[in-house]
Amino acid sequence: MDTTGESMSTDSNAVDIEVPCIVFFVLTPLFLGMRLASRLKTGSGLGWDDWMIMVSWVFAQLVSGLLIAACMHGFGQHYYIIPESEKTLTLEIYYIAQAFYKLTLNMTKASILLLYLRIFLQRWFRISCYVVLAIILSYMVATTASSIWQCTPISKAWDKSIPGTCISITGNWYANAGFSIATDITILVLPMQPIYGSNLPTRQKWALMIVFACGIFVTITSIIRMQTINFSSTSSDPTYDIVSSTWTVIEENVAIICACLPMCKAPLNWLFPSMFTSSSRRTSNGYKPPSQGTEETSRNIWRPIRGDSEMLSTRVTSVQCRKSSNANNSQEYMLENTISTDHGSDVEGGRGIRKIIQYDITVHTSGESKERV
Numbered sequence: 001m002d003t004t005g006e007s008m009s010t011d012s013n014a015v016d017i018e019v020p021c022i023v024f025f026v027l028t029p030l031f032l033g034m035r036l037a038s039r040l041k042t043g044s045g046l047g048w049d050d051w052m053i054m055v056s057w058v059f060a061q062l063v064s065g066l067l068i069a070a071c072m073h074g075f076g077q078h079y080y081i082i083p084e085s086e087k088t089l090t091l092e093i094y095y096i097a098q099a100f101y102k103l104t105l106n107m108t109k110a111s112i113l114l115l116y117l118r119i120f121l122q123r124w125f126r127i128s129c130y131v132v133l134a135i136i137l138s139y140m141v142a143t144t145a146s147s148i149w150q151c152t153p154i155s156k157a158w159d160k161s162i163p164g165t166c167i168s169i170t171g172n173w174y175a176n177a178g179f180s181i182a183t184d185i186t187i188l189v190l191p192m193q194p195i196y197g198s199n200l201p202t203r204q205k206w207a208l209m210i211v212f213a214c215g216i217f218v219t220i221t222s223i224i225r226m227q228t229i230n231f232s233s234t235s236s237d238p239t240y241d242i243v244s245s246t247w248t249v250i251e252e253n254v255a256i257i258c259a260c261l262p263m264c265k266a267p268l269n270w271l272f273p274s275m276f277t278s279s280s281r282r283t284s285n286g287y288k289p290p291s292q293g294t295e296e297t298s299r300n301i302w303r304p305i306r307g308d309s310e311m312l313s314t315r316v317t318s319v320q321c322r323k324s325s326n327a328n329n330s331q332e333y334m335l336e337n338t339i340s341t342d343h344g345s346d347v348e349g350g351r352g353i354r355k356i357i358q359y360d361i362t363v364h365t366s367g368e369s370k371e372r373v
Helices: 003-010 014-042 048-072 084-119 123-148 169-189 192-196 202-213 216-233 243-263 265-271 279-284 295-300 325-329
Strands: 314-323 357-365 368-372
Touching (some): 014 243, 048 084, 084 169, 084 243, 169 216, 216 243
């Protein structure tokens, strides 16, 4: 009795693909939902970064769905036991998933850079973001094209029996991994100086730097995936040796989660109130008047002072505050009081997070009433 052949026919690595796909199908939307809820709750509105990350998530789900579909047709099983009709279909589905993987990973990076552009105002920082963004989007187009036209004719990518030529798949995958790791590190390092240079309380400053530094997990998954490339791309059993595909699913979903973390302020406040909630916010829940003359009061509380009517002939009778229409472009709810003490910096209209508030003050001058804006 040939038990070896029977064991080979039932041996499958499909579960290595299916488990992470199912886990992240539940986990990733939770972080994405918290991000969108935070946007809507604060009234800042959805920006290009939010739309970009949503499209990236859709592409990530397409990758997971295509890989699961491939598993249903033999992906994860030994190549030589898959029926010929299923073998071609499996590799064709896998070929399509590769293109969407390159799209989702680079769109996630683009979303993070667009988020940076909404938060930080330093001119050098914004120029750096635009340069890196242009590089990433250009590379996304190029690498997606190279994935689609990796073989001539295209059908040779999933059917090696067809005459034609193909690029080096191993070299192409290594180039993608190297670019991904390099851009991960660049995006990781970019916001550290602006946050460190802000005048947030030291504890909040370090907390935010840690949140942005969570992108290091994406870099780690990219490095691990890179170590599996040679094994998967040169294997004589390509439908069975699929460890690289497992890390593909993990990498793209971890990237989306890390991109959403900076906007998940509510759960971070709840988990780490001493680090993420400013002192002015903590006392405002059950309003306690701040002590007079303190540095915290002078920095966070503005009170109109009535002028001397004999000297100025002006008396402030009311102060009303309304947010300007431009305030929606500010992300002040995430990083409060980020005006830097570094006065030598070149900033577009101010340092740190711009918070625009328009005050209407009604005054009486020489017996006449008029409104100043």
